[in-house]
Amino acid sequence: VNTPAYVPPAAQAAAAGFAAAEGERVEGERLFKGQRADEQVLYVFRRHWWAFGRRLWIPLFIAVALLAGAIVAAAQAAPLSVVAIAMMVILPGLLTAYLYLEWRDDSIVLTDQRIVRIWRHLIGFENSVSEIPLDRVLEVSTSVPPGDPFAHLFRYATLYLRTAGDAANLTLDLIADAPNLQSLIFAQRDQYRSRSVRQQQDVLLADIQTALGGAPTAQLGALPTAALAGSEPLDSIDNVGLPFIRTRMITPSGEIMYRRHGSIWLRHVFLPSLLLLASATLAAVSLIAPSLPFAGVIGVSAAIILGIIGGLWFFLADWDWRNDLLVIGSDAITITHKRPLWLQNEVERIRLLQVDNVASEKEGFFSMLLNRGEIRISLLGASAKDTKVFDNVHDPESIQGEISRRMARLRMQRQTEGVEEQRQVILDYLSAYHQMQGTAGAPGQVQPGMSFNPPPPGTAAQQGAPPPSDNIRPPRVPRPRGG
Template sequence: MSEEIVSFLQEIPLFADLPEEELERLAEAGEIQRFHRGEVIVKEGDLPEAFYIIRRGSVVVRRSIPGRPEQIVAYFHEKDYFGEMAFLRETTRNATVEAISPLEVFSLDKDAFRGLLYRHPELQDLLEAQMEQRLTLGETRFPWLGDDEVVLSFRRKHLIALLRQSWWWIIPLFLGSAAAAVAQQTGELPYIILSSSLFALAALTFLYLYLDWRNDYYVVTNRRIVHLERVLLVREDRDEAPIQRVQDVNIVRKGPLAKVFDFGDMVIQTAGTTGQIVFRDLPSPDEVLEVVLADVERSRRRSRVETKKIFREELQERLGWKPRGEALEGEEAAEGGAQEGEEGEEEKEPEKKPFDFLLPLRVIGYWLKSTFYVPMWEREDDTITWRTHWFVLVRKSMAPFFNLLFFTGLLWLIGMGWGPMETLSPSLRRMAWVLIIPVDLFILGWWFYRFWDWKNDLYIITSDRIIDLKKRPLFLQEERRETTLDKIQNVNLTIPSPIAQLFNYGTIEIETAGEVGAFEFKNVYDPRRVQQEIFAHMDELQQRQRESEERRRLRQFADWFAIYDELKREQQQMGVELEEGETS
């Protein structure tokens, strides 16, 4: 067993440079511990007792936040370690670690772990650096992260990407320096003003470029990869893909600078129609590559674990091997249902309600609310409906609004007899009223047409499909495009302008693998949330389809096992009958 532990420790990157004698010493000092799923290994607030390295299984790390529910900050898997933070900081545990699968760990007690750090102080430096990185990732949260989603890698573009745009501010800086030199020699005010303006322009340009560089980032989570590209005050694009759709990852380094300063482009091949998400000018791309590949492998491993679980359930059901706990639950549910049935036998007489005299007003109020109060999104069970942003309605209503304002103002001036209208005879005024009132009514109808046209355009996502519905008022035209969620390959986000940034609307581009082509949810409210909801519905559908397909396929295997079990029982029965015949 000691040799097996030594071989395991040699595969841990943290111990890669330790001599074999030290690893043998650790193997003797440590012990193997096993935990069941749901069992707590480390509890927040406890004193540190051991340092753990995972041999098999996975754990989730949760941290309490005052006034909020526990937050998931990390997942650890095979060959990951945890428990070092409390030793390094000499404090209590700052998080709870729970097994989310059958778990086997190699643990070192506090004396053995502190002795290791004393003999190899370079390990403490490495652990502290990795601890800071873990803390940063654990505290990195985005509004679009799911409840059980954690950040595994967060990077901005390399500083080289910022320096490439230096000429934007170096040019005004150079011209400002030249103007300052002339101003120093001549002392003339125009040169002083010019140099100051150019210096201010250079400073503002550098600040804009820096903020624009800082706004772009690349994120890898345990569920997806995300590339956010913002042009400050102009637009925002976000490309992302579920981690299970990643097919291949390559790193491209262009030129000697990329090798010297360790940056490059990481090209992520996905199952989408565009096929690629590119992390350009990515610092330390090899590290991010390892994170992505490990994430993909864990996704595949989870799929295999789910398959085994489904197979076990199907086999138990087919062979009639129902676990005792489930049988007891079924009996209790049946008894509870019987009791509810007995209680439900006593019927109560319906109460007579007095007539509601305000009912007509309530009906009118309900009609006005349902007609003119139009939310930009609404949810009913698993179905979410979005409309285009109200800013689009305002933009479409500008022409009828100003026309209505003009003709209504003209009608009012004629009625009051102000200004040049004072000279009009009563007959001409009546004629003007007769002509203008229908125009006002026509313009009002024009506005209602625009309103209903805006209201009738819907973007819908259900539990298994997306729908783009466009209906013209008065039954003039209706166009309905839809496809199933499993045909969606990529979902991209674009916020096209500063106005769109201000009012929080944008366009969602949905690439599909079907003949129906790409979908566009144009000018939709809160596009980041729309994108997040689409991916969440896709994940749920894929989970249901995967379970359904696995159950169908494994049901066939279960049938074979059931037939085998029946044949085996028949053979046993025949053997018993033969023995009874011989004895008789």
């Protein structure tokens, strides 16, 4: 699909049934969790209203059934008929509100840097957030569901977003005016790429103009620095968890270390803690009431044995929890799985540049209540079975956002390094050119005020030049002399 680069108007999106982010975003405002400081939301899309309307027959059926029951019970039990009428209003109303909220909570966010899919299921207590950077989008295709007459009637389709890996692909069903959304994604992707190229060209042009003694038309700071897309300052990121069971810590090198949720630690140490409690209770009873059975020396000895077993068990359970780590560095992610007694020692190191997609998922009532979920990391060119998973972490959406920010920062660092290399190459060329012209200058430096005018005819640079070819004579045949 070849789409000219343009900024899509909000009116066009509104006409297509899309919700647009109106007005300029206030500094510090977040339209969704995980939005970056330098990221601007362009559009927020929701599924076609038919995704909500196709299930309205359920509350309608309940209302009709309760109405029929109220009519039948009116002649024999008037109070029962009143209750049925009240339920006819309450139950369908609550169900309709739930269906509406279920539809409204699912959204696709298109920003100037990426595509974010937010999916929530209220009854199932599920929450999933996945994203695709705009520069990773390779294909956007649409398909009208076969055998669905409502798809043609209401003009909705399924949208497929594909990247270099299988696990990161997104399938969005019941999308209103899918071809328009397809064009918007392609247009924004092209704008993202052209903006990066244009920023590099502006910086290089400014360098050349400065070297030649002219006033630069492009600012040297046009290229965004890596700090703009970086994570929050380390001083603003607090450690999470009780002092003895930290689930997030900052290392002196700037790495962020995550452990599993504190509830997992409690589950690990629950039984050994009970054993230690039983040991302490038995020892206290043996010392306080020596006349009871199993008291005295026998009771104290049994308490010591239980205490040793419980203490060793507690140590192994605690060690097991502390050595499952997710470490996010400046250029890599390290996932460590270790088990006591050398049962497992697995360390995976993933380069951030090889990450294709990062998704966070929460499933279940207690997981939603405790804000506990899993992180899924898919790699470029890898299949879904090769997805890296780190489960039972606290606030998985914030971890996903941290990985995403560091990926963006690393891409900007590489972009900046590429521009610096091009700068040095251009400076070397200019220095060599000025040296050929007889100007004094150290290697890698240029003299201001010099131009790229070719040498005048007859100079040493042109005296040994061969005559131009007339493209008629065969090679090595002398030119005929006149006269």
